[in-house]
Amino acid sequence: MNETITPITVGELPALAQKMWDEGMRLVTLTAVDLCDGNLDLLYHFDKDLTMSHYRLTVPKTETVPSISGVYFAALLVENEIKDQFGTDFSGLALDFGGHLYLADEVKSQPFCKLSITKKS
Amino acid sequence: MARTILPFGPQHPVLPEPIHLTLEIEDEIVKSAVPALGYVHRGLEKLCEIRDFHQMIQIVERVCGICSKIHAMCYCQGLEELMGVEVPRRAKYLRVAWSELHRIHSHLLWIGLFADAFGFESLFMQCWRIRERIMDINEATTGNRVVVSVNVVGGVRRDLSKEHQTWIGEQLKLVEKEVLALKSTIVSDYTVKRRTQGVGVLTKDQAHQLGAVGPVLRASGWAQDARMLGYAAFDELEFAPVVEYDGDCYARLVVRFREVLQSVDLVRQALSRLPEGDINVPVKGKPKGEVITRVEQPRGELLYYIKGNDTKFLDRLRIRTPTFANIPPLLAMLPGVELADVPVVVLSIDPCISCTER
Numbered sequence: 001m002n003e004t005i006t007p008i009t010v011g012e013l014p015a016l017a018q019k020m021w022d023e024g025m026r027l028v029t030l031t032a033v034d035l036c037d038g039n040l041d042l043l044y045h046f047d048k049d050l051t052m053s054h055y056r057l058t059v060p061k062t063e064t065v066p067s068i069s070g071v072y073f074a075a076l077l078v079e080n081e082i083k084d085q086f087g088t089d090f091s092g093l094a095l096d097f098g099g100h101l102y103l104a105d106e107v108k109s110q111p112f113c114k115l116s117i118t119k120k121s
Numbered sequence: 122m123a124r125t126i127l128p129f130g131p132q133h134p135v136l137p138e139p140i141h142l143t144l145e146i147e148d149e150i151v152k153s154a155v156p157a158l159g160y161v162h163r164g165l166e167k168l169c170e171i172r173d174f175h176q177m178i179q180i181v182e183r184v185c186g187i188c189s190k191i192h193a194m195c196y197c198q199g200l201e202e203l204m205g206v207e208v209p210r211r212a213k214y215l216r217v218a219w220s221e222l223h224r225i226h227s228h229l230l231w232i233g234l235f236a237d238a239f240g241f242e243s244l245f246m247q248c249w250r251i252r253e254r255i256m257d258i259n260e261a262t263t264g265n266r267v268v269v270s271v272n273v274v275g276g277v278r279r280d281l282s283k284e285h286q287t288w289i290g291e292q293l294k295l296v297e298k299e300v301l302a303l304k305s306t307i308v309s310d311y312t313v314k315r316r317t318q319g320v321g322v323l324t325k326d327q328a329h330q331l332g333a334v335g336p337v338l339r340a341s342g343w344a345q346d347a348r349m350l351g352y353a354a355f356d357e358l359e360f361a362p363v364v365e366y367d368g369d370c371y372a373r374l375v376v377r378f379r380e381v382l383q384s385v386d387l388v389r390q391a392l393s394r395l396p397e398g399d400i401n402v403p404v405k406g407k408p409k410g411e412v413i414t415r416v417e418q419p420r421g422e423l424l425y426y427i428k429g430n431d432t433k434f435l436d437r438l439r440i441r442t443p444t445f446a447n448i449p450p451l452l453a454m455l456p457g458v459e460l461a462d463v464p465v466v467v468l469s470i471d472p473c474i475s476c477t478e479r
Contacts, residue, residue, distance in 0.1 A: 026332055028422075031426045033428060074331050074332035
């Protein structure tokens with residue numbers, strides 16, 4: 001069974017997080033997926049009584065996404081992980097590791113982004 | 122008194138794996154804690170792009186040795202759902218049996234380490250001695266003690282003979298008897314209670330709001346366990362989650378102790394109802410699409426997100442492990458705790474850093 005994942009926009013994200021919180025949903029995690037076209041899928045997984053809801057936010061990799069750690073403190077680890085691995089910036093992180101949750105200070109690349117080749121004309 | 126910043130870990134006698142906590146201390150009382158990770162990060166998820174989806178079973182088994190079987194089951198279960206594979210019933214029951222054996226040895230390992238954290242060395246020794254019976258079962262039935270590679274996409278690769286089933290039943294009787302002999306020590310001993318009761322409390326609301334999972338969640342009064350989803354053969358077995366209500370280190374100890382006995386019962390149920398038939402089915406095609414699947418590891422809910430692209434490689438494999446979910450709750454348990462109790466509180470979430478960092 002392929003999952004039903006509801007698409008959302010960046011503008012809708014803060015209100016969605018607050019709505020989920022008000023409804024007593026547990027934040028399970030976020031998943032980042034590199035779409036290889038310069039965009040990233042951010043999937044937000046919530047749960048209540050073992051029934052999950054999933055939301056998909058598709059954003060350019062370079063776009064800053066509002067953090068939901070102000071509502072769900074538990075999001076801070078996974079948002080920092082995504083920042084490390086995919087380079088996506090989150091604004092308003094409750095605790096910002098600056099892209100170095102896992103990575104050493106000298107690492108400048110995002111190890112989970114797919115490799116791409118730019119052809120010279 | 123002025124506040125002091127104290128580094129806890131990454132190397133510490135109580136930690137089997139490296140995690141660092143920056144503790145802000147005032148008068149030997151913790152005021153706040155900030156985690157630092159990255160000491161054992163291996164990037165295993167990324168390997169799905171260069172290893173085919175069958176080879177990835179061996180890789181996900183190595184996310185964590187102690188729950189290797191359950192990682193592989195979750196991964197295979199996701200692919201089976203994605204590819205429309207119907208697993209034989211016998212394989213589902215065998216998956217339950219090996220999973221619950223894993224839970225028993227994981228919990229016994231943890232109870233031993235937890236006892237060691239507050240200096241109860243003989244309890245440590247007894248728990249690990251009992252655990253050896255489960256390791257012997259693993260070795261005899263799968264060929265390995267820890268990383269039991271029994272799952273394949275479409276079922277399991279090994280069967281249990283009648284002789285094995287009888288022998289496992291005998292071993293479980295001994296495990297149950299020996300675990301029950303420790304009950305008065307684990308549950309009622311003065312030393313254990315003094316070091317764990319009222320320490321590292323996580324309230325019911327905090328547990329839910331901070332996304333706690335597994336025994337940490339259930340020790341704070343939530344009757345939630347991914348086995349209630351009925352994956353593998355759990356929908357055909359009698360099962361109700363073990364719940365405690367105090368939310369402290371003692372409650373987390375009691376939940377895991379009771380779950381050892383519950384898992385013994387679940388293995389017995391699975392073996393007594395083991396249907397005849399095949400143990401796997403051939404799998405054709407390649408995975409295409411997205412799937413999200415969950416199972417209950419010894420440490421709590423495990424989630425796999427798998428995205429296939431109709432080739433032998435996956436587009437994305439995302440693993441959310443239980444310790445990753447239990448770190449924010451840990452940060453809420455620590456403020457107000459005495460410095461001497463920090464190792465006990467940290468260990469009470471059963472931290473698996475290999476899982477957390479993958």
